[in-house]
Amino acid sequence: MKIAVDAMGGDYAPQAIVEGVMLAKKKLTDIEFQLYGDEQAIRQYVTDETNIQIIHTDEKIASDDEPVRAIRRKKNASMVLAAQAVKEGRADAVFSAGNTGALLAAGLFIVGRIKQIERPGLMTTMPVFTGEADAGFDFIDMGANADNKPEHLLQYAILASFYAKNVRHIDTPRVGLLNNGTEETKGSELTKNAFALLSAEKSIHFIGNVEARDLFQGVADVVVTDGFTGNAVLKSVEGTALSLMDLLKSSIMDSGMKGKVGALMLKDSLKQLKNKLDYSSHGGAVLFGLKAPVVKTHGSTGPEAVSHTISQIHTMLSTDVVGKLVTYFDAQSTSSDTK
Template sequence: MGSTRARIAIDAMGGDNAPAEIVAGALKARQELGVEVLLVGHADQIKASLAQRKDVDISHLDGVEIVSAEEVIEMHEEPLTALKRKRKASIRVAMDLVKENRAEAVVSAGHSGAAMAAALLRLGRLPGIDRPAIGAVFPTINPNKRVLILDVGANVDCRPKFLEQFAVMGAIYSEYVLGVAQPKIGLLNIGEEPSKGNDLAVRTHQMLAENSFISFIGNAEGRDVLSGNFDVIVCDGFVGNVLLKFAEAVGEIVLQTLKEELLGQGWLGKLGTKLVEPSLRRFKQRVDHVEHGGGLLLGVAGVCIISHGSSQAQSIFNAIRLAKEAIDCEVLERIKSQYPESTQQSPVSQPSAES
């Protein structure tokens, strides 16, 4: 396993700041990571964004390719309906590039439901995986440790075997991408005892305890999520998405409150702000979703990173880096190794991703 010269398809029209910030992040990744990028979307708008950059000669863009896609799936549109109607939508064209082996990964900051639906419809699921899951990395109280939460929005309703599959995929990702030896797995619940929680939690606890592939250490309560005692925590997408949005808000509120309190103390507060500015910057890096780039959609037959809708250049860069790490660490191949090709899969049902 080593670093590869990955080709990554970027949904240049996805997100609040498309295409300018998406293009900027992709160019940064091209320059600093050595990846080849395929910018998918309105060719004229992408070229205009490139032309605005003083540091880029658009007549000599080695490793950067523009792939035309005339349509965009808007945030208010129903994912499956829009994907079927808009065959030239940027997210669909990007997924097709992976399907056709012209790219190894997709990065999108657009409609998350459309990204998941496109991945399922165009790439399909990995053998043995009933439902894909979106994994998000959270900071913990230990500055040298992170925790992977999944699912954070792909599946509102889950069965115990779905959560068990999430745990297996999360363990693989934690070990090979995040570098955690024997990652500790937890099940998000309302109490530590195996009998606590609803029927889903109780049945899932038993299945995880019996799975020899993972190191399951029990239930994780809400207060345990950021404790650093767990490396992977599994839950259904409804709870996970609420947790994700809450964590993002808390980080922003804490940072803003600290600044307001310090600045409200007059010149002494301003002096204090200058003194603690490096610490505030490090705090922001630990809690800001921008630093993590996005969530990896685990369980589909391709590397797919779903970024925050408000992503700017740095976040897109980090998302591309995340995609490259997943490729270099052969995450898909490692998940496949846990589920034989003969495993029967149930038909794909309508995705219920949070958008």
């Protein structure tokens, strides 16, 4: 397996990215890593050169670059070269912690969409607070597309169900449509029409509408929504989790010696809570619906999260989830052509 890594993307690149690659290398010996970026800056963090190839470039895409313009003008940027390697068959997947919009553009314009997929969706696995320690749900779309049609939400459901089956090994993933009520008649025209399409789709296990307040209780294995709503929910969750941890910390510090002793006794439990709130332990966000895995992790990510994301990409490649998607949509296209 060959993973093209944008080593210059992210707030702490290349250190956090390369150190994360080194962690992943210890567990995943069947991956060849192609590190794109400033060779001198990258090499100082490489502790083992086995299965490591460094492709030097002086150009990178900044976090404030306009995405499409950056992809078109910065032909030698580390992110662009990584995507190009996948397009040309020299790598099997792209990984970056850089500019999200630029990575979406690189995925669409360089790697390319799977035939029949109108709008690839940005998907991540979010934690749930019941059941197994690693329990979660696949959330799509998180913001790749601000405006959607009902047909797009149907495709998201099919895409995320494939992922849940092949990568997370859930035999029959429960698919829920995010809405402002569980009743079939609730919602906007988009969600009402999407509900009808999802209900008629035989390849998925659609359980109906789900509400935002129930997401982290394990109500569904896949949750589908439009990109505008998904991004708003994601940022609300992130903000709430950060505020909760800050509030807890300040409450402990302001509670005197008794509170601090209590916190010390609960240290392991508090650490577990923090880890549970950190969805990066499930891996990165996948731009799903492309011809190859294109995976994004948070710009401020550290080495551990990079390693988790690489493990996620490894599973996607070893299960050939993208290949199975291509076969499925090819069959759908053939079926519709013969009608």
